């Protein structure tokens with residue numbers, strides 16, 4: 022059992038993903054996994070993965086973090102995607118007591134006031150629900166791409182998330198935004214109408230704006246913060262800058 026797990030781990034790490042199709046990557050990644058989970062934000066990359074998983078690896082659980090602050094368009098896309106692919110997207114919502122604490126301390130929109138308040142909000146609305154979503158998972162599939170931002174430019178197909186003690190797979194790591202767009206068009210994959218209005222990366226409504234031509238794809242996220250490394254904490258590398266926030270959010 023132990024060695025089987027180990028061999029499986031090595032097998033997955035050593036594979037040459039660059040030579041495989043997306044469906045091959047997914048089927049290969051999932052083989053032998055007991056509880057593979059894909060977290061979708063309903064962004065365009067994630068829609069590509071949802072469509073592919075429904076064919077290549079339908080037993081993968083598809084989950085989303087329903088933060089309570091999503092765009093109407095995103096909420097509608099959850100429904101539309103379920104119908105289109107005949108799937109259920111599991112929704113993880115913030116814990117009510119933690120949310121009340123946050124509101125009492127910072128105010129519902131306190132995230133504009135300081136980076137700490139913003140991380141606290143993401144902690145309650147995203148990280149704690151994510152920890153629940155990934156509890157017991159043995160593979161975490163994401164839609165990260167190297168082209169999304171400077172922070173993500175070194176994303177590998179397979180990483181080990183030491184904090185969550187999980188193998189994390191980014192099967193679209195080497196896809197460009199052009200690859201994504203042509204795939205979506207070719208497969209008539211439903212996407213968020215906000216993408217066409219200048220939002221390549223879509224998160225919570227109060228924390229996302231449209232970007233200007235030439236800006237980084239994630240420039241519209243938490244745009245009021247100056248920190249080049251800004252992320253919500255879902256995909257922070259081990260040497261990332263917010264371990265204490267992450268730890269307290271996940272444990273709290």
Ligand code: SF4
Pocket residue numbers: 088090132139140142143144146147224225227228253
């Ligand atoms: S993105 Fe904004 S609203 Fe959403 S959880 Fe983070 S701080 Fe809160």
